[in-house]
């Protein structure tokens with residue numbers, strides 16, 4: 001069983017309008033909460049093609065959904081930018097719910113949580129070579145500053161990077177708590193409503209999993225596989241993710257991207273989607289109170305023309 005609570009579930013269903021006989025793609029299966037709701041709304045014969053780059057999410061899902069596996073749910077271990085390699089047909093709707101799941105955070109062996117003692121790993125996909133320990137022990141100080149300030153929006157990136165480099169000279173980082181202790185030495189134990197290590201952990205996780213690169217690569221292939229009228233919903237949790245989604249949607253909606261100074265358009269925009277959300281949709285107060293993860297969630301949606 002998964003402990004992940006899906007965010008913006010009602011809003012996603014409202015946009016996707018799953019129907020019997022429809023085929024839907026869930027590119028970030030996680031605990032399967034969105035998939036389950038799509039299967040229910042498209043019953044008795046709607047299909048979900050789902051994927052996750054984390055093989056433990058796929059294994060848990062295969063057990064939990066054993067009733068519908070193969071008949072109505074096809075579950076693959078893979079990244080969503082590779083969708084064409086595991087399904088070649090058209091989708092009536094698709095969803096990406098980015099980031100990590102509560103199941104991944106709660107599993108201390110994975111090293112995603114600053115609250116739990118664990119090996120500093122943070123790979124969603126265990127076939128990837130570089131762990132968080134590798135990054136923090138072997139990146140240059142300048143690279144650590146870049147990772148912390150860009151992916152973590154950490155204001156104290158320089159002081160932290162310096163402290164990491166000094167610490168690893170004596171003892172290479174191995175565990176989550178070791179990293180937390182060094183962060184706390186620099187930032188103090190309390191810093192506002194966030195745990196002092198939140199931004200460091202977020203930054204390392206995004207870098208280890210190259211999350212922004214795969215998002216940049218992943219949206220267009222999914223849009224290409226949408227049937228006319230099919231919708232793609234993307235939920236992001238980080239301002240850089242949201243910017244990538246917004247800009248990709250603008251480009252695919254045919255808006256000219258030439259600099260204002262150029263008198264004639266040279267970017268040859270092609271229009272393949274209509275943007276349905278001028279502003280991102282956010283969780284309502286009740287959901288934010290019940291599920292703190294939803295507070296930073298932003299949903300953007302396009303419809304295939």
Ligand SMILES: C[S@@+](CC[C@H](N)C(=O)[O-])C[C@H]1O[C@@H](n2cnc3c(N)ncnc32)[C@H](O)[C@@H]1O
Nearest residue numbers: 006028030031032033034052053054079080097
């Ligand atoms: C926020 S969780 C999804 C939760 C899910 N919607 C639910 O209701 O349970 C994000 C999941 O996406 C997976 N993931 C992140 N980036 C991915 C990618 N590029 N390709 C495939 N899966 C990815 C993570 O491993 C994680 O399991």
